[in-house]
Amino acid sequence: MSKFDSPAGINPLDQEKVLARPHARKEGPLKVTGQATYAYEYSADPDLQGTTYGYLVGAGVARGQVTSVDCSVAEAMPGVLLVLTHENMPAQGASDTPVPQEDDATPQMRSAEVDYYHQAVAFVVAETFEQARAAAGALVIEYDNRTAEGDYVLAEVMEDAEKAGSDEESKDQQVGDFAGAFRRADVQLDVTYTTPYQSHAMLEPHASLAVWDEAGEELTLYTSNQMVHWVHRGISKTLNVPQKNIRIVSRYIGGGFGSKLMFYGDAVLSAVAARTLGRPVKCALTRPQIFNHTSHRPATVQRIRFGADGDGRIHAIGHDSYSGNLPGGSAETASHQTKLLYAGENRLVRQRLSELHLPPGGSMRAPGEAVGMLALECAVDELAEKLEMDPIELRVLNDIGYDPEKGPERPFSSRRLADCLRRGAEEFGWEQRSAQPGERRDGEWLIGLGVASAFRGNLVKPSSATLRLEKGGKITVETQMTDIGTGSYTILGQTAAEMLGLTLDDVEVRLGDSEFPKSSGSGGSWGANSAGTGVYYAAEELRKKIAKAAGYDPKKAVFKDGEVWEDNKCTLLGVVAAKAPEPLEATVNATFGDLNKQYAQASFGAHFCEVGVHRVTGEIRVRRMLSVAAAGRIFNPVTARSQCLGGMTMGVGAALMEELHVDGELGLFINHDMAEYHVPVHADIPDLDVIFLEELDDKSSPLKGKGVGELGICGVGAAVANAIYNASGVRIRDYPLTVDKILAGWASRSGSQGR
Amino acid sequence: MTHTTSHGSTDLQLPRSVRVELTVNGQPKQLELDPRVSLLDALREHLHLTGTKKGCDHGQCGACTVLVGGKRLNSCLSLAVMHDGDEVTTIESLGTPDDLHPMQAAFVECDGFQCGYCTPGQIMSALGTLDELERGIPSHVTADLNTVEYSDDEVRERMSGNICRCAAYPNIVRAVRSVHEGGQE
Ligand code: FES
Ligand code: FES
Numbered sequence: 001m002s003k004f005d006s007p008a009g010i011n012p013l014d015q016e017k018v019l020a021r022p023h024a025r026k027e028g029p030l031k032v033t034g035q036a037t038y039a040y041e042y043s044a045d046p047d048l049q050g051t052t053y054g055y056l057v058g059a060g061v062a063r064g065q066v067t068s069v070d071c072s073v074a075e076a077m078p079g080v081l082l083v084l085t086h087e088n089m090p091a092q093g094a095s096d097t098p099v100p101q102e103d104d105a106t107p108q109m110r111s112a113e114v115d116y117y118h119q120a121v122a123f124v125v126a127e128t129f130e131q132a133r134a135a136a137g138a139l140v141i142e143y144d145n146r147t148a149e150g151d152y153v154l155a156e157v158m159e160d161a162e163k164a165g166s167d168e169e170s171k172d173q174q175v176g177d178f179a180g181a182f183r184r185a186d187v188q189l190d191v192t193y194t195t196p197y198q199s200h201a202m203l204e205p206h207a208s209l210a211v212w213d214e215a216g217e218e219l220t221l222y223t224s225n226q227m228v229h230w231v232h233r234g235i236s237k238t239l240n241v242p243q244k245n246i247r248i249v250s251r252y253i254g255g256g257f258g259s260k261l262m263f264y265g266d267a268v269l270s271a272v273a274a275r276t277l278g279r280p281v282k283c284a285l286t287r288p289q290i291f292n293h294t295s296h297r298p299a300t301v302q303r304i305r306f307g308a309d310g311d312g313r314i315h316a317i318g319h320d321s322y323s324g325n326l327p328g329g330s331a332e333t334a335s336h337q338t339k340l341l342y343a344g345e346n347r348l349v350r351q352r353l354s355e356l357h358l359p360p361g362g363s364m365r366a367p368g369e370a371v372g373m374l375a376l377e378c379a380v381d382e383l384a385e386k387l388e389m390d391p392i393e394l395r396v397l398n399d400i401g402y403d404p405e406k407g408p409e410r411p412f413s414s415r416r417l418a419d420c421l422r423r424g425a426e427e428f429g430w431e432q433r434s435a436q437p438g439e440r441r442d443g444e445w446l447i448g449l450g451v452a453s454a455f456r457g458n459l460v461k462p463s464s465a466t467l468r469l470e471k472g473g474k475i476t477v478e479t480q481m482t483d484i485g486t487g488s489y490t491i492l493g494q495t496a497a498e499m500l501g502l503t504l505d506d507v508e509v510r511l512g513d514s515e516f517p518k519s520s521g522s523g524g525s526w527g528a529n530s531a532g533t534g535v536y537y538a539a540e541e542l543r544k545k546i547a548k549a550a551g552y553d554p555k556k557a558v559f560k561d562g563e564v565w566e567d568n569k570c571t572l573l574g575v576v577a578a579k580a581p582e583p584l585e586a587t588v589n590a591t592f593g594d595l596n597k598q599y600a601q602a603s604f605g606a607h608f609c610e611v612g613v614h615r616v617t618g619e620i621r622v623r624r625m626l627s628v629a630a631a632g633r634i635f636n637p638v639t640a641r642s643q644c645l646g647g648m649t650m651g652v653g654a655a656l657m658e659e660l661h662v663d664g665e666l667g668l669f670i671n672h673d674m675a676e677y678h679v680p681v682h683a684d685i686p687d688l689d690v691i692f693l694e695e696l697d698d699k700s701s702p703l704k705g706k707g708v709g710e711l712g713i714c715g716v717g718a719a720v721a722n723a724i725y726n727a728s729g730v731r732i733r734d735y736p737l738t739v740d741k742i743l744a745g746w747a748s749r750s751g752s753q754g755r
Numbered sequence: 756m757t758h759t760t761s762h763g764s765t766d767l768q769l770p771r772s773v774r775v776e777l778t779v780n781g782q783p784k785q786l787e788l789d790p791r792v793s794l795l796d797a798l799r800e801h802l803h804l805t806g807t808k809k810g811c812d813h814g815q816c817g818a819c820t821v822l823v824g825g826k827r828l829n830s831c832l833s834l835a836v837m838h839d840g841d842e843v844t845t846i847e848s849l850g851t852p853d854d855l856h857p858m859q860a861a862f863v864e865c866d867g868f869q870c871g872y873c874t875p876g877q878i879m880s881a882l883g884t885l886d887e888l889e890r891g892i893p894s895h896v897t898a899d900l901n902t903v904e905y906s907d908d909e910v911r912e913r914m915s916g917n918i919c920r921c922a923a924y925p926n927i928v929r930a931v932r933s934v935h936e937g938g939q940e
Contacts, residue, residue: 024863029852031871032859032878034806034845044803078771129800130791203810203818203872203920254808254872255920287811485869485921642866642923649922674815674918681915685924687907 002537004460005593007698012559013536013633018497019703022638023504026489027252036252039224040207040284048211052081054125054273054283055132056265057139058118058293062147062667063357066112066121070140074124077138079131082273084123086112090272093237097328099360100262100295103233108268114143115326116359117668118292120265125273125281150357151324152667154299158322161352164331169351169368173339175405176346181316185307189383193304193375193733195334197660197669198297199290200364201679204254206294207284208267210274219275220247223267226256227521228480231263232514238268248514253522256484257650258363261523264294291672295362296660298323298332302375306383307346314383314398317344319376324356332361334372337455337714340600341376343400357667363523365650366710369456370717374654374735377452377718382731385435391451391722392421392430403600413599413699414706416630417453420606420693424451424628427691428608437729445612447623448727452715454605454629458697458706459526460596463534464517464589467496467542470508473562473574475500475542477509481519481531485646486709487639488527494636495532495703499539500546500573501559517587525603525707528635532703533590541586549584550576595699603631603706607648607719613727618742620724622652626689627716632697632706640708644690647712653680655717655724657736775839779804780848790836794828795819797835798845806846806875810918817917820876820883821845827883829916846875857937858882861930869921877917881931884913885938905935 013019030036037044043051059066071083086109093105098115100106108120122139126132151157164170182188208223219241225231228248236243253260266283274281285293300323307316319335331353338349364370384391396418403410424430433449434440440447465479477496483489493507510516520530543564547557552566563570577584595601610624627644634640657678660669671677690712696704717735725731730745772787779802786801795812798804798821807830810818814832821830822844830843849856855863858878868874887894891903896912903909910931911924919927 024866027871028863028866028868029855029859031868031874032846032855032862033850033852034804034847034875035852036871037805038808038872040809041799041805043800044805128789128792129796130789134791201920203816203870203918204808205810253870254810255870257920284809287813287815485871487869638866639869642869642921642926645925646869646920646922649924650920673813674811675813679918679920680922680924681918682911682924682928683915685911685922687925687928 002588003591003593004533004701005595008702008704011702013498013703015498018504019494019635020633023490023494023636025487025639026493026509038204038252038254039209039222039250040282042209042222043280043282048280051209051280051282052125052127052277053129053132054123054270054281055136056120056269056283056285056289057122057124057136058289059114059121060141061114061143061145062117063150064114064146065144066114066141067144068142069122074135074138077131077135079127080124080135081127082125082277084269084273085109085121091240093240097326099326099329103230105237106234106263106268107238108265116357118289118359120269123269123273125277147667150667152356152358152662152664154301154322154324154354154356157324157354157356158301161322161354164333164351164353169333169336170331173347173349173405178316178318178346178348181346182305182307182318185316186310187308187386189306189379189386191304191379191382191733193302193378195300195371195374195735197299197662198364198654198658199660199677200257200259201674201677202255202257202259205284205287205290206260206264206266208270209280209282210270211280212275216275216278218245219271220249221267221271222249223263224253224260225250225263226253226260226482226484226523228482228512228514229518229521231267234263235267235271239271250482250512253482253484256522257365258367258523259294261363262295287674288672291660291669291677292359295360297364298325298361300332300334300371302334304375304379306379308383308387312387312389312394312397314342314344316346317342318348320350320352321372322352322354324354325361326357327355329361332371333368334375336368337372338376339405340403340602341453341455342398343404347404358662366456366713369714373452373455373715374717377715378721381722392425395421395453410598410600413601414695414697415604416693416695417604420604420628420630423691423693424606424608424626428626433726437726442612444615446615446727448611448723448725450609450719450722450726452607452719452722454607454627454711454715456525456603456707456711456714458601458603458700459524460592460701461520461526461530462589462591463520463530464587465519465534465538466517466585466587467535467538468583468585469542469546469573469577471577473572473577475502475507477507477535478516479511479519479531479534480514480516481527482512482522484522486522486527486643487636488531490639491528491635492531492535495535496539499536499543502562525709529701529703529705529707532635533701534588536702537588537590538586541588542584545584545586546573546576549580599699601700601706603629603708603711605629605711607716609719609723611720611723611727613724613742618739620656620737622720623686627712628691628693629708629711630693630695631708631711632695632700633704634692635703635705637692640692641690643709644712645688647710648688648716649680649685651713651716652684652720654735655720655737659736773836775835777838778842780845788835790834792835793831794833794835794838795830798830804845804847808872808875810872817880818873818876820879820917822879822883825886827880846878858934861933865926865930865933866923867927867930868923873917873919877919877927880914880917884910885935887913907932
């Protein structure tokens with residue numbers, strides 16, 4: 001075990017011969033030829049050609065009880081092999097909440113109770129997909145329907161909200177005398193923003209393929225999941241099967257964004273059915289099931305208060321966030337970043353949670369910040385306008401190098417917010433902005449510029465890896481880590497190559513399999529740094545073994561160009577491998593000490609956006625965007641840039657179109673498909689620019705990087721919203737910013753000046 | 756209150772299987788298919804050509820894009836039996852990891868994907884798009900219907916049915932442009 005508990009010194013990664021250089025994705029050729037195998041596709045393997053098809057049936061009511069399921073017609077239909085309902089499910093592990101929890105049991109159809117719409121109530125297995133689907137439709141399910149007893153509208157229940165919890169993210173921040181300082185402030189701002197429910201809408205549906213051995217004792221579960229060790233333990237607890245008898249395989253994942261942190265009916269019910277039938281079973285959730293059966297990003301109501309002096313110094317800062325979830329679910333911690341982002345000696349930051357009976361809320365790309373920054377960064381823009389200050393100057397003035405609650409004793413490990421803002425202003429042409437809305441035009445279009453800060457807390461998790469020197473002198477890396485499009489295959493290969501003096505082509509990276517050592521998995525932007533640290537320490541260990549095997553002093557050994565050196569002697573790694581009596585390999589579990597307690601750690605950035613708002617129709621077009629990011633060492637500028645493009649685009653979606661609509665009578669998300677839940681498409685997104693500032697964060701990890709996968713989405717929607725205000729003069733505090741709200745804003749203004 | 760759900764008709768008198776002949780990537784294929792099988796599932800589940808992806812099964816995402824008779828088609832929205840005698844071209848026909856088609860190579864080079872799930876559909880759609888431009892077929896953003904020319908906006912417009920939630924859009928457009936420019940030399 002190796003622990004990262006003091007700042008990283010100079011290490012072999014600082015050579016940056018392979019790491020921190022642009023490399024195309026290692027698995028790219030497989031993906032562009034259609035040869036990367038996703039979970040549902042393993043049945044093409046000749047051994048698995050008898051695979052049967054499972055079809056999940058979701059509850060038709062939001063609350064109540066299944067009183068009867070008539071399977072008689074379905075069971076008599078051609079090809080039908082099995083119908084599972086709560087009545088014939090085997091015993092499962094229990095969970096005290098319907099909201100899936102990390103590595104805990106997540107039972108399906110454990111009783112007749114229905115906790116939310118499209119919770120599983122039946123599972124039909126047939127020889128073909130078409131037969132299973134038809135039989136699912138032929139089930140007659142009766143409910144005692146108690147939907148009317150549930151609460152589905154946040155605004156109706158927030159008054160009774162309770163504290164969200166006592167963990168770091170959820171707990172209150174109270175510093176100084178917020179109420180007094182706010183009251184006395186020269187300039188006050190008190191605004192409330194709302195953000196809607198959102199869906200991950202990753203392109204690959206949740207899918208699983210379950211295969212048991214003949215005795216029905218050992219399970220292999222191919223499943224599309226971001227967190228191999230969570231699903232491994234969770235499935236074990238759900239099915240009451242020892243973990244050592246379960247293998248999880250998740251090599252390629254068609255997008256996650258948080259939707260595949262947990263596991264759902266496809267995984268559990270395929271496994272149960274396959275064991276019952278003694279045949280492989282696979283199931284992909286249908287697209288319309290995903291929106292209600294699985295998780296979503298909860299909606300928020302956020303009240304933000306600033307008290308500033310005439311020069312723009314913030315003395316009081318308040319941010320209250322309200323959200324809801326099923327009993328046992330957690331809050332959307334939208335005010336969390338406000339504890340750290342700006343100065344102010346009087347602070348009041350709170351998260352409140354209400355009970356709602358919609359489907360389970362979960363984590364979606366940058367939970368907390370992604371929607372918290374939508375509100376906070378628009379409020380800053382509003383404050384700047386009140387102060388008649390440039391919004392960049394206001395942010396820079398209130399920049400702070402340490403945790404504003406703990407004081408200078410807890411400095412940021414690194415923080416280049418002001419540099420990001422200034423560099424972006426220069427590159428983007430911020431001076432073209434007119435402070436007065438509606439002043440710039442291009443034909444029929446009103447043109448506006450907007451800016452926002454970007455902030456995402458830096459997280460790290462324990463992670464282990466095995467590195468092996470193969471006979472030919474190449475290296476194999478094995479870890480449970482996943483690649484959800486983030487670039488793990490590539491950057492872990494780069495890390496190993498750099499440590500051992502090889503090229504990226506000399507390293508084979510194998511991921512997403514529970515046979516490999518446990519890793520951090522992919523979530524919360526912790527993946528690259530954490531899994532990379534596992535590879536780093538395993539490589540350190542392997543370097544020692546190789547040096548010893550070559551007869552060199554491990555302390556003096558240098559690895560370069562495929563050779564190990566001591567002074568002027570050297571040996572090819574292939575020769576060391578050939579001579580070694582036993583294979584040279586090292587498995588190390590990397591853990592992290594309390595550097596993230598000693599230092600506040602976060603990635604920073606600045607987003608810039610130019611929009612056009614059509615002066616007659618109110619149509620909004622994003623014309624240009626730039627994000628400047630400072631996120632420590634950028635392990636691979638190609639994949640990191642792509643992560644930012646993805647975040648920026650999802651931020652445009654949040655600003656302009658993404659919204660799950662609640663049907664308050666039926667208690668469900670009613671626009672549950674991709675035609676009605678709108679996400680940005682090609683025509684919505686112009687060419688986007690990303691700039692990374694140079695930075696090394698030696699308190700974050702031996703790799704000296706920080707999370708970048710979510711930074712791109714944090715704040716970007718607010719930059720879009722601020723640009724829309726600058727163009728149109730309409731300040732919309734209710735996301736998404738759709739045309740109807742622009743038109744209503746214009747209509748409500750006395751006379752329609754300015755356009 | 757009692758609430759009953761039942762979604763399907765149960766007494767369908769469908770033929771159990773229908774003979775379908777497809778030419779897939781140049782090879783004749785004879786299949787006995789349930790008439791309810793989509794062209795997408797015929798490819799994925801019956802011919803085991805899993806390169807073509809299923810993102811929605813409802814014609815809403817473009818992951819299943821293939822060429823039928825040289826034209827782009829969402830294969831999930833079409834039943835296999837409707838294509839008896841048709842020529843179908845899928846991602847598998849283009850190149851292999853060691854010998855990529857220029858469009859595949861451009862996607863790798865430009866990082867025109869992340870998770871890779873929309874990618875085969877994007878690539879097939881890109882080939883269809885360039886071909887449509889070549890044949891002078893106008894789109895919503897074509898200013899002059901008599902001169903249909905390549906532009907990035909034409910690509911964005913024509914490929915808007917191919918959703919990429921990872922949002923590699925700028926990189927995809929760059930990849931398509933580079934293939935277009937390569938073809939002009
Ligand atoms: S799978 Fe055919 S369009 Fe989505
Ligand atoms: S690469 Fe993931 S959806 Fe396009």
